[in-house]
Amino acid sequence: MKMTDANDDALKQQVREYWNAHPCGTQFTHLEWGSKQFFDEVERFRYETQPFMRKLMEFDNFRGRRLLEIGCGLGTDLLQFARGGAIATGVDLTPASIELVKKRFALEGIPVDARVADAENLPFPDASFDVVYSFGVLHHTPNTQKAIDEVYRVLKPGGRIIIMLYHKDSIHVFLGAPLYKISNKLRAGARSLVEDWVRVYDGAENPLGKAYSKSELRKMFWRFKDLNFAVCDPIRRKYPRLRPDPSQVPRCGQLAQSETPKPTVGILAGD
Numbered sequence: 001m002k003m004t005d006a007n008d009d010a011l012k013q014q015v016r017e018y019w020n021a022h023p024c025g026t027q028f029t030h031l032e033w034g035s036k037q038f039f040d041e042v043e044r045f046r047y048e049t050q051p052f053m054r055k056l057m058e059f060d061n062f063r064g065r066r067l068l069e070i071g072c073g074l075g076t077d078l079l080q081f082a083r084g085g086a087i088a089t090g091v092d093l094t095p096a097s098i099e100l101v102k103k104r105f106a107l108e109g110i111p112v113d114a115r116v117a118d119a120e121n122l123p124f125p126d127a128s129f130d131v132v133y134s135f136g137v138l139h140h141t142p143n144t145q146k147a148i149d150e151v152y153r154v155l156k157p158g159g160r161i162i163i164m165l166y167h168k169d170s171i172h173v174f175l176g177a178p179l180y181k182i183s184n185k186l187r188a189g190a191r192s193l194v195e196d197w198v199r200v201y202d203g204a205e206n207p208l209g210k211a212y213s214k215s216e217l218r219k220m221f222w223r224f225k226d227l228n229f230a231v232c233d234p235i236r237r238k239y240p241r242l243r244p245d246p247s248q249v250p251r252c253g254q255l256a257q258s259e260t261p262k263p264t265v266g267i268l269a270g271d
């Protein structure tokens, strides 16, 4: 095993332990994990504070399609796709999340294939899915390029990806990172100011977070064609009153999202 692989494995173990102890979304409610009220509250909070999501993700647009969510967390978005008729598969690095996803779909009476799996080594044959979705995940795995290559492999020709990654060239990073440094909380041995700031965005103990510019993403997603980017605004999450029209897809902020068919788009009929 190469040194870098060993380092990545050790870091990934920290990532797994962190998210297993803090399944994403549980931080926004004090209700008992796994109850119907808990899931309802997580869902309400998610789309109230990120109102652009329903419009941007088109949850109802994939009826009958095989959809994979990578890093599905509590399965809130996966459930929206499934309610819209998509055939849902969800993977996450952590057993805690996958257990909650199974509970949640069981409460709804909707079937799901939910598994513990690593984005960098997906347990699916080539060309398995019409749609691969991932929101705020691939920047938390040590080898993001490897995970993107896996997305390409499991996507059918003509398929679509919808992926959110943190956006480096954003007001949030320009202002937040220096302020964070001034507040003197920057860890010794930080990878970079931006990465340390982004890491903390998901909780002070989060071991890994990265952010990308559009040009970096174009290089990393070079095998996909027709990349579109939408930059979304997380500031409303903290200050909901700042944006009077929540139905609008915001134009500035921290998140980058891309959507693209595979290059062999002509092979798949009907897309």
Ligand SMILES: C[S@@+](CC[C@H](N)C(=O)[O-])C[C@H]1O[C@@H](n2cnc3c(N)ncnc32)[C@H](O)[C@@H]1O
Binding pocket: 015, 016, 019, 020, 023, 024, 025, 070, 071, 072, 073, 074, 091, 092, 093, 094, 097, 117, 118, 119, 120, 134, 135, 136, 137, 140, 141, 142, 202
């Ligand atoms: C910020 S949370 C996002 C969860 C969910 N997508 C959401 O938006 O609520 C990041 C998630 O990515 C998962 N994750 C991190 N690295 C992963 C990997 N290599 N493979 C699969 N999941 C991973 C974590 O376990 C965690 O559930």
